[in-house]
Amino acid sequence: MSTLSDIFQGPFLGLGLGIDVHGDDPDWRSLVDQDHRPFDFLEVFTRGDGGIAAEVRERVGPDFPLIYHHENLELVYPSPINKPAIEAAAINLNALSAPWCIEELAYREIEGRYIDFFMPALLTHESAVSTIKKLKEINSHLPTIVTPENPPYQLPVGDLHILEFMRLVGEGADVPLILDLGHLYSYQLCVGADPLDHLNKIPLERVIELHVAGANLVDINGVTIYEDSHGADVIPEILLGMLEEVLPQCPHIRAVTIEVEDASNERVLSEVERVRKVFDKLGVKAHGS
Amino acid sequence: MALKEQILRLDRMLRSADLNEAEATDLEVFNHVDMDRLHAFGQYIADKVVHRFWGERFPATIRGIAFALGGHETPLAEVARQVMATPWFEKTIGEDVTGSALLGWLCSRRDDFPRWLIDMAGYEYLVGCALPRLAHNETRDLEMEKNLLPELQLIEPVNDSQSAPGKGVQLAKTLALVCFEYPVTELQEVLSCGGMIEAEVLPEPQAVLLAVDKDGLLELDAGYPAADLLQLCARPQALEQLKSVFPNFAVEELVEEFKNLTLLEAFN
Numbered sequence: 176m177s178t179l180s181d182i183f184q185g186p187f188l189g190l191g192l193g194i195d196v197h198g199d200d201p202d203w204r205s206l207v208d209q210d211h212r213p214f215d216f217l218e219v220f221t222r223g224d225g226g227i228a229a230e231v232r233e234r235v236g237p238d239f240p241l242i243y244h245h246e247n248l249e250l251v252y253p254s255p256i257n258k259p260a261i262e263a264a265a266i267n268l269n270a271l272s273a274p275w276c277i278e279e280l281a282y283r284e285i286e287g288r289y290i291d292f293f294m295p296a297l298l299t300h301e302s303a304v305s306t307i308k309k310l311k312e313i314n315s316h317l318p319t320i321v322t323p324e325n326p327p328y329q330l331p332v333g334d335l336h337i338l339e340f341m342r343l344v345g346e347g348a349d350v351p352l353i354l355d356l357g358h359l360y361s362y363q364l365c366v367g368a369d370p371l372d373h374l375n376k377i378p379l380e381r382v383i384e385l386h387v388a389g390a391n392l393v394d395i396n397g398v399t400i401y402e403d404s405h406g407a408d409v410i411p412e413i414l415l416g417m418l419e420e421v422l423p424q425c426p427h428i429r430a431v432t433i434e435v436e437d438a439s440n441e442r443v444l445s446e447v448e449r450v451r452k453v454f455d456k457l458g459v460k461a462h463g464s
Numbered sequence: 465m466a467l468k469e470q471i472l473r474l475d476r477m478l479r480s481a482d483l484n485e486a487e488a489t490d491l492e493v494f495n496h497v498d499m500d501r502l503h504a505f506g507q508y509i510a511d512k513v514v515h516r517f518w519g520e521r522f523p524a525t526i527r528g529i530a531f532a533l534g535g536h537e538t539p540l541a542e543v544a545r546q547v548m549a550t551p552w553f554e555k556t557i558g559e560d561v562t563g564s565a566l567l568g569w570l571c572s573r574r575d576d577f578p579r580w581l582i583d584m585a586g587y588e589y590l591v592g593c594a595l596p597r598l599a600h601n602e603t604r605d606l607e608m609e610k611n612l613l614p615e616l617q618l619i620e621p622v623n624d625s626q627s628a629p630g631k632g633v634q635l636a637k638t639l640a641l642v643c644f645e646y647p648v649t650e651l652q653e654v655l656s657c658g659g660m661i662e663a664e665v666l667p668e669p670q671a672v673l674l675a676v677d678k679d680g681l682l683e684l685d686a687g688y689p690a691a692d693l694l695q696l697c698a699r700p701q702a703l704e705q706l707k708s709v710f711p712n713f714a715v716e717e718l719v720e721e722f723k724n725l726t727l728l729e730a731f732n
Contacts, residue, residue: 282471286472289556330505333493414545
């Protein structure tokens with residue numbers, strides 16, 4: 176079982192790919208089967224199905240780093256914990272030997288009704304308190320720690336900044352944090368702020384993983400909506416700029432992930448190249464650096 | 465107001481095209497909401513829903529509804545906004561896999577829409593939802609189905625070895641037979657491709673016969689004697705018996721054709 180200390184003190188894994196095991200794009204199996212894999216780890220996303228991640232571990236071999244991204248623990252929805260969802264997460268975590276489990280601070284069901292995308296947390300103290308309580312309870316049932324990730328925003332509701340909310344949850348539940356730079360940008364767009372405004376509100380020493388992904392900006396009646404499209408679009412340059420600035424400020428960073436669901440294999444390789452250039456600029460290397 | 469109620473209130477606000485701003489400002493938490501952004505996001509969600517939930521299975525129905533709501537220029541997202549604002553949307557399972565939200569809503573407003581639209585929605589429901597789900601033993605909303613297709617007949621092979629002939633043929637798939645008042649396949653074809661239809665559609669009765677199993681759906685000639693022969697073969701039938709029922713038709717050839725299509729199978 177990974178402890179908090181294990182997670183904070185572990186080696187830097189490098190640059191990895193976030194894949195959806197349900198999807199055909201990219202063809203992750205062919206990426207994995209290459210003699211030289213152009214990525215340092217995989218972050219495996221399932222839709223909460225237990226057992227489905229086992230194939231990935233089998234395919235990559237016993238020593239290749241794998242991280243797990245779950246869905247449907249519903250951290251921010253005020254409801255009792257979902258025991259089948261926790262059991263599914265535990266099965267996948269054990270199958271992958273993943274050092275931590277990522278879950279977004281969002282919900283995808285309302286009173287049992289599926290909604291088609293992540294609805295992000297309400298940004299209030301009450302919401303933070305509820306999230307902390309639920310996260311602590313969930314973590315008591317799992318072999319490793321669920322680390323919350325900031326979700327994308329198209330409509331922030333509440334009086335807290337998302338980074339302040341992350342701080343409250345991270346400190347209240349005593350967990351590491353995942354900072355998705357695209358999702359942060361989406362929030363800043365909503366509130367009319369610069370991409371890294373208020374960065375001091377989040378305890379960067381708790382941030383163990385950074386995400387970047389493709390995105391598209393859509394104009395609807397003069398309002399800019401951030402479309403978190405992952406591999407269906409390229410990573411906006413602005414996110415690479417944010418990465419260059421934020422990465423050196425995270426003393427316990429363990430991983431940088433490009434979420435590539437819906438990307439062709441060709442796009443995956445070109446996006447890896449783009450992020451590697453940021454690494455080169457910063458003098459960042461993988462595996463123990 | 466408790467956190468859950470705030471979430472439910474936000475959900476209702478996003479789903480409703482007619483936002484109650486006074487209601488929104490009642491809640492301190494919503495004082496921080498950018499109302500222009502709320503309207504825009506609601507529209508964005510509606511556009512996603514109409515395409516993801518219904519675009520593939522009910523392309524003609526949503527276009528027909530949009531046309532009926534406001535003419536050819538009406539955006540498809542308006543269909544979603546109308547449905548999402550009602551309790552029907554709260555019946556969705558997954559991406560409305562049973563069609564309950566869209567078609568339940570449509571049936572509830574039957575009097576507001578032209579009859580050809582209801583017929584055509586029934587046809588698309590049968591082909592795109594009901595029969596595939598039937599073939600894979602997946603749930604259907606039977607109450608909504610009965611409301612949308614009151615004349616639907618589902619004919620399945622009957623295991624009746626006691627009264628079966630020694631040798632003959634039997635239905636190998638499930639059949640669906642329904643008579644529509646309007647030319648549903650033509651309407652579906654035109655609308656699903658984005659074509660336009662006349663404001664007034666004249667009745668032109670059409671019987672639709674479909675065969676389905678796990679491998680897929682087959683639309684068949686619903687005329688006499690094909691449909692009747694197939695229905696009869698729900699129970700095993702000897703060839704001679706079929707010839708006696710349809711004396712003026714080339715029954716052997718028809719049976720052979722149906723066997724080649726795997727609609728009938730030999731019974732020994």
